[in-house]
Amino acid sequence: MKARRKIWIPVVTALMRKxxxxxxxxxxKGSLQGQWExxxxxxxxxxxxxxxxxxxxxxxxxxxxxxxxxxxxxxHTYGDRGVLILFYDVRFWxxxxxxxxxxxxxxxxxxxxxxxxxxxxxxxILAQLTAIxxx
Ligand code: DGT
Numbered sequence: 001m002k003a004r005r006k007i008w009i010p011v012v013t014a015l016m017r018k019x020x021x022x023x024x025x026x027x028x029k030g031s032l033q034g035q036w037e038x039x040x041x042x043x044x045x046x047x048x049x050x051x052x053x054x055x056x057x058x059x060x061x062x063x064x065x066x067x068x069x070x071x072x073x074x075x076h077t078y079g080d081r082g083v084l085i086l087f088y089d090v091r092f093w094x095x096x097x098x099x100x101x102x103x104x105x106x107x108x109x110x111x112x113x114x115x116x117x118x119x120x121x122x123x124x125i126l127a128q129l130t131a132i133x134x135x
Pocket of ligand 1: 030038122
């Protein structure tokens with residue numbers, strides 16, 4: 001049997017902060033169901049990472065965001081596919097985030113993220129993420 005070709009998927013996520021808290025969304029039915037992630041998703045062909053994140057935040061939360069600086073990048077492999085995840089600061093947006101994709105949304109203290117079920121890709125780098133979120 002022919003082996004399935006391994007692929008890399010570029011993903012952008014938002015570190016959305018308000019009053020010392022950061023926004024997490026609970027993943028709906030599908031892969032990593034129920035896990036609490038940073039809002040975001042895959043970069044489509046032809047988009048810049050910033051355009052992709054702005055689109056995802058509009059689609060998922062209904063907000064018009066100003067995408068800030070790239071703060072961290074990591075890779076993680078799930079079986080035969082890998083993700084390259086780029087984490088961006090997002091401090092300004094228009095509208096109130098509403099869950100249009102996630103099962104639920106919550107604002108948490110950076111120190112409390114580790115108590116939640118989160119994607120392994122994020123748990124691996126949680127110390128770095130927490131440091132960024134507290135900076
Ligand atoms: P799927 O079902 O895994 O093909 O992807 P979707 O469409 O349900 O999920 P999407 O578009 O959010 O893809 C993001 C991929 O990156 C997905 O494999 C999960 C992974 N990932 C790991 N950590 C995070 C995170 O904090 N936020 C987001 N959005 N994705 C994450």
